[in-house]
Amino acid sequence: MATYVIVGAGLAGAKAAQTLREEGFDGDIVLIGAETERPYERPPLSKEFLQGRSERDKIFVHPPEWYADNGVDLRLGLRATRIELDDHLVRLEDGSRQPYDKLLMATGATPRRLPGPAYYLRTVQDSQALKERFAQGGDVLIVGASWIGLETAAAARQAGCAVTVVEPEPTALNRALGHELGDLFARLHARKGVDLRFGTAAAEITTTGVRLSSGERLTADLVVVGVGAAPEVGLARDAGLDVGTGILTDAALRTSHPDVYAAGDVAESFHPLYGRHLRVEHWANALHGGPQAARSMLGQDVVHDRVPYFYTDQYELGMEFSGDIEGYEEIVYRGDPESLEFIVYWLRENRVIAGMNVNTWDVVDDIQELIRSGVIIDQKELSTG
Template identity: 80%
Template sequence: MATFVIVGAGLAGAKAAQTLREEGFDGEIVLIGAETERPYERPPLSKGYLQGKSEREKIFVHATGWYADHDIDLRLGLRATRLDLGSHTVRLSDGSRQPYQKLLIATGSSPRRLPGPARYLRTVQDSEALKERFARGGRVLVVGAGWIGLETTAAARGAGCEVTIVEPEPTPLHRVLGPELGEVFANVHRRNGVDLRLGTPVAEITQTGVRLSSGERLEADLVLVGIGATPDTGLAVDAGLDVSDGILTDAALRTSDPDVYAAGDVAESFNPLYGRRLRVEHWANALNGGPAAARSMLGQDVVYDRVPYFFSDQFEIGMEFSGDVQGYDEVVFRGDVDALEFIAYWLRDGRVVAGMNVNVWDVVGDIQDLIRSGVKVDSQELSSGHR
């Protein structure tokens, strides 16, 4: 009987295990997770669950008994410490060795850290600790105006905290969306009472707050750092797999070893739609990448060419983003930006490479079709809605 091993019991790993069973695989499935919680989804940790709007049970990918019911050997609280490609075995933190015929690495990523006393958000326990702390009010200082920083800021303000964001770039989300949309998010946060310190690096985190590169000191009761994540590639690096920003894979999510696959945050996969490798840290990539890897492990013809997608909720903004803005040369708006009901399109050489719908719904499919088409568009027609 064949044994398929999945290292990483997050969304990608859990959906891969589910897909293997749905596709008729009747061999052994071993799902190994470093956390003690069964697989759960991470977006609620900085959104609804952190804000107290959703129940804990709703964050989990499957019900408690699902894994046993589907004959999946779920091993929690264990880390894979060594991968031996030659013998097809994984050594675990309890000293045991697990053989495999096919292996999926879905180890995700870890928050980038700064020296000094600060909080981070990655696990459900992190989210619960922050929720409890926000409920007590006080001064919260957030380092980093990326998605995690902005979403946790919205949650802290909703709980009544005073919040200051410190960000070295000139706008929030500057590297992700560019200055045009970054300014939109800056205005939303300012209107909701957030003190934005932009273009200002943090020099030191102290016991009482932070010291900025200018020498100014900002006091806070809590410092929360959200400056991005680093893929957990250590297992792959030590095993000799090809790794760059993430574990390198082809369009079928195969690594440089024919029996090892990678999916989710940790994978840097070739996307034929863009003609290059992408590493995408968002929920949809885990949701869709896990099943794609499972089908590839079963020998099916897989081409993973999804348009990157994510969503966010902050104050009065609900938004969805599709695509990749790298190399864009124009942003076109359709709708009312001031009223926060609009679609933004990023263009490169007259072609749409990304789109964001803000408080406008049921348009993601159309946006992604436009990205996939690669056709040249007229900016005025795009802004007027005639396309």
């Protein structure tokens, strides 16, 4: 009987295990996770759970009994320390060895850390700790105007904290959305009373706050760092798998070894739509990539080519983003951005490569179809509908 091992008990790993069973795999499934919590979804940690709008039990992928009921050997609080490709073996930190016939790497990513005392937001424990601190009020200083940084800022403001955000880029979300749309998010937070400090970096984090690269010192009761995440590629690299910014895979999520696959935040997969490898950290990639990897492990014909998708909720702004803005040349709006109810498209060579709908719903499929089609667009028609 075959044994399929999944290293990484997050959303991608849990959905892969579920799909293996749904597709009829009757061998052994071993799901190994470094965290002590059973698999859960991460978006609520910086959104509704952090804001106190959702209960803890709602973040989990499956009920606790699901794993035993479906014959999934869930091993929590246990790290994989080495993969031996030739022997089809995973070594674990408790000294045990787990053989496999096929292996899925779903090790995710870990927050990039800065020297000094600070909070980070990656795990449910991180989110719980921040929620408790925000409830006490006080001055919160956030390093990084990233998605995590801004969602954390919104939660802190809604809890009544004074919030300062420090960011070396010229505006918020500059790399993710470009200057023009990043400014829109910056203005939203400024209207909510967030003190935004752009063009300056955190040179030193101390117990009383932050010293900026400009020399200015800002005091704070707590510092939260949100400066991105690094994919957990160490196991793969040490094993000899091909690694770029993530674990390199083809469009079927196969790595450079025929019996090893990768999915979720850690995978840098070839995307046929873009003709290059992409590493997508967002929730939807794990949600769909885990099942696709499972089907690929079963020998099914798989092409993981979904349009990258992300969503956020900050104050009264809800939005969904589809695509990839790399190489964009123009931006076209449908609606007034200042009304916070509009759609924006990023174009290259008069073709839509990305779109974002803000407080405008049930249009994602249409936006993604425009991206997929690659047709030349009449900008006037795009802006007026």
